[in-house]
Amino acid sequence: MPALGEIRHALWFKLTAAFLLVAAAGVIIVAILANRATTVGFRHYLNQNVSNQWADLQLQLALYYDRQGNWEGVESLLVAAGPGRGQGGGSLVLLASDGQVVALAGGRRNYPTSAAEADVNLPILVDGQQAGTLLVKQPGGGGGGGGAGEQFLVQVNNAIWWGGLAAVLLALFLGVFLARRLTQPLRQLTEATRKMARGELGQQVSTIERGEIGELSTSFNQMSVALAASEQQRQQMLADVAHELRTPLSITQGHIEAMLDGVFEMTPENLALVHEETLLLGRLVDDLRTLSLAEAGQLSLDRVTVNLSDLMVQSVSAFEPLAEAEGVELTAEVPAEAVMITADPSRIRQVLGNLLSNALRHVSAGENGPPQVTLSLFNRGDVAQLRVSDNGPGLSPEAQQHIFDRFWRADRARSRDQGGSGLGLAICRAIVDAHDGRIWVKSTAGQGATFIVELPAVKENETRAKGAKAPRGN
Template identity: 50%
Template sequence: VLQNDLVQLYVNQGGWDNAEAYLTSSYVPAMQLTLLDADGQTVAITGGGHGQGMMMGGDESTLPLTAAGEPIGTLLVRTGRMGMMGTAQAQRFLSSIDQAIGIALLITILAALILSTLLANWLTRPVQQMTTAAQALAAGGTPAPITAVTQDELGQLAQTFNHMSHELQKADQQRQQLLADTAHELRTPLAIMQSHLEAMLDGVFEMNHENIAAVHEETLMLNRLVDDLRTLSLADAGQLTLNHSEVDLRQIAAQTVVAFQPLAESRQVQLAVTATSQIPIITADGGRIQQVLNNLVANALRHVSAANGRIQIELTATPQTVEVTVTDNGPGLSAEMQAQVFERFWRADASRNREQGGSGLGLAICRAIIALHDGHIWVNSIEGQGATFGFSLPTA
């Protein structure tokens, strides 16, 4: 384009009078333009010479200029870097560019370092908190809950850790409570046995049938407690074996009534069983199911009033399950009591249970046995209006 413009300038003006002004206006940094006339004499030069400095190194191109087929001059184009004699303006411009680039680069690096540090701290904070909490948990401490600031994988991990920590603390509390309750339950019969034996040794009590029978009764209670604890420990460990066979729940209910009828009659308590629909034969451990029903009836007998107590065993069937309920007209249970009734060693009235018998483990054993049968156990009660304990077992 510059070559054509110079030819047109020569034709319009009939010579190179204004060529230098034109080249100066067309000056490009890092490029030296030299215009020679037809005789090879320098007409104009830009980007070097005339106080503008000389180009150092670079490439040089020679462009012939012709008009009407006749040579009118030559344009020399040299590209490269300016020498130390370059214009002060160009040097200042390049220096300012270099300075701006350097400052921008420094700011970018500092910003990247700050942002990366903040981002790394933000991302690793939950991990650091979990590490500290895990170390505290391993040392037996109680770590504070981890704050989940995000809903991503780290947030879910923090929530899972909090849940695990809570469950471990809950399990530890239950373990401590179980040990305390077990020690208490073992201490009572042992203390009675010790006091009776010491009294007989000291001659305070006669060593007769009545006093020996009292000690024997405490040994039986102690043996039942140990058996109950063993049953629960086996269930917790998944080692409580079930002997499955075909079971007729109507027969089991009838056997329970026969077993408890003398005690019920002695207390003038009505005990009956009804089956409201056709009850199918199921596959289960008949002995364990008998144990569950016996525990429920024994529990009802302990809480109904003498002379006007009523206990009703009822069997019903659904397409998928068989349900067995034991309903009494005792004092009933509050909502808070119902939430705890299947816990180990829980008693509605701890002050009188020792007299009434029972270790506080019967309902917990019922829950464990029914769970092993893939069944469900529950209680429904209105305080002051009796209670209904029930369980369901799958028919297939």
């Protein structure tokens, strides 16, 4: 069970406290306003009722003064009116216009001597002039309703406060319920993140909630899947690197031990085999370094404006001897106009070399007539598009999804010498991405494959502007 300190810092507890505080503040304010409004309104009602009760006496006093011209003998009128009204312990006081007491009636104690001490004060008007003031003191000083009126006010106020307390308790219950319900997805996320911190990747949480919490759960699930895939890829990469390094190292170690034991003679031919394996190791390490730098965004690029057509011709010329030896027809389709790009020429040649090497390696297994590899270039306006096509066995849809993954080979049965290290196409994608381009493959199983590369092209006016700024020779 969570400790009190942990509960105090829990989000559901804070939400509940916030709900309760808002509800309590609202209930208290409403109760105070309702209490005040009820008290003032009820007292006004009572006073108005009392005023109506003594309105006849007020009129009689006004007629008396108008007829007499003074207040002499008016006390008999007050005494006659008091018992008739059934006021019991109440009292009546008549004040002259100068504030002097001119007549008393009713109870013998607690006579009001001023308007402040009276429950009701009624002005006596004669011809628009105030001739006096009638002060009324209700029995028990209760402002018209006596003890019954005060008791009624107490009951109403008690009902308001009890209703407010019930509202606060209801708010507490609803606050706990809603807070626990609202924070349940967050608790699931917390538990899932703790499991991921312990190495249990691939955790998933419920996404039935909508709104911000639902979006957070969906993003967490996507992140979890991505992390699990990345970890699996990392482990697979480590296994592949170990496998790729073990083969040349084992060959090198075996040859050296054989020469040391006298099994093999230390001839130039045997040393050449060892040297070739060290070169393979060096290329593998260079490929891994290039790939890691590119994926980390730290691959250095010496960007210049270059004609992509020239790079194509150079690459095709470099691979023509290998294609001829393999019996592959290697052709290049270059447009008449220059296709200018801003790129690192050596890196683009590396992309072309990897694509051509991959095509020549697989096209020989094709059954679609004489093996052919075609390198094409198209100017698409804003982009320059390269296509490397072959009529080999093609790729299955599953193979197309993984063709650019590290250490992936379409045919796992092929040896490293036959199938390459599995890094060439991954390096192509990394270099193309570094040049703000994109690369993909189109293929149908049994009908060859076409690798397509698009790179941002330099517009003709930009090329002319750069040419105009270039210094001229003498």
